[in-house]
Amino acid sequence: MADQPLFAPRGSTDEVEEGRALAPKFDADGLVTCVTTDARSGEVLMVAHMNADALAKTIATGEAWYFSRSRRRLWRKGETSGHVQRVVEMRVDCDQDAVWIKVEQVGPGACHTGRRSCFYRAVPLGSRADATVMLEFREAEKAFDPHEVYGGGSTPKSDS
Amino acid sequence: MADQPLFAPRGSTDEVEEGRALAPKFDADGLVTCVTTDARSGEVLMVAHMNADALAKTIATGEAWYFSRSRRRLWRKGETSGHVQRVVEMRVDCDQDAVWIKVEQVGPGACHTGRRSCFYRAVPLGSRADATVMLEFREAEKAFDPHEVYGGGSTPKSDS
Numbered sequence: 001m002a003d004q005p006l007f008a009p010r011g012s013t014d015e016v017e018e019g020r021a022l023a024p025k026f027d028a029d030g031l032v033t034c035v036t037t038d039a040r041s042g043e044v045l046m047v048a049h050m051n052a053d054a055l056a057k058t059i060a061t062g063e064a065w066y067f068s069r070s071r072r073r074l075w076r077k078g079e080t081s082g083h084v085q086r087v088v089e090m091r092v093d094c095d096q097d098a099v100w101i102k103v104e105q106v107g108p109g110a111c112h113t114g115r116r117s118c119f120y121r122a123v124p125l126g127s128r129a130d131a132t133v134m135l136e137f138r139e140a141e142k143a144f145d146p147h148e149v150y151g152g153g154s155t156p157k158s159d160s
Numbered sequence: 161m162a163d164q165p166l167f168a169p170r171g172s173t174d175e176v177e178e179g180r181a182l183a184p185k186f187d188a189d190g191l192v193t194c195v196t197t198d199a200r201s202g203e204v205l206m207v208a209h210m211n212a213d214a215l216a217k218t219i220a221t222g223e224a225w226y227f228s229r230s231r232r233r234l235w236r237k238g239e240t241s242g243h244v245q246r247v248v249e250m251r252v253d254c255d256q257d258a259v260w261i262k263v264e265q266v267g268p269g270a271c272h273t274g275r276r277s278c279f280y281r282a283v284p285l286g287s288r289a290d291a292t293v294m295l296e297f298r299e300a301e302k303a304f305d306p307h308e309v310y311g312g313g314s315t316p317k318s319d320s
Contacts, residue, residue: 042202091279119251
């Protein structure tokens, strides 16, 4: 990160919030949060993380790169599945600890379970306060077979 | 969290990803990530965090509650500004460490800087690799005066 010339050092609150220099606030693990939405439908496809390298590569290439917390390594979205994400627009939030990318999702879906979006279940509101909340599937069917796409030998894992 | 009957204990990967019980994966700080979008426009308004209490209160009341990491306390969105968020739908992601709420934002905006959305600046793609990235304002004007709304004495802070 120190040798990453794309990013400015963190300045005052006013500089970070009202300025034009990109000065990301990486957390203790060196990560910012990334929200990825479908550029056409607006649907949230996934929430993942980027380290300095992933953020720099995404900016430079216009394709989504993340940092996998479970595998502890840089990860080009779609490197195994072919389901890459072309970034149409990137935004950064007020305190610069989160980015939002609008993408064209190549292939049938973004989620390692085989769905278009990772957010395929709804949480009903106003649930009884003394019982476990039961989720409602909004997208039960799989858009692709994850075992076929990721290989039969390994169970695909979430990388969020 | 232990006395929170709304949440099931974490089960197997298959139970968490394909089951119907809400079993949130709180991180080391006891938080899940929350992405908040405008139910009408689809725009991402903010990214924040919820602890078990905030998640339970949001589910029970249908209004957005968060946990402020900077102030280390439960926080009802709009408690100071009046800019509350009515939750139209809540989703949870595959491994249940993130939620997505679609909200009706009451008042002019969600961001403590006075904008509608916290994501008011774009990060240009394909930037020169040897120079600081310069952001482009997409929503420079403020929808409200934060000092007026939050009180002149205190500078409003980001709570993401």
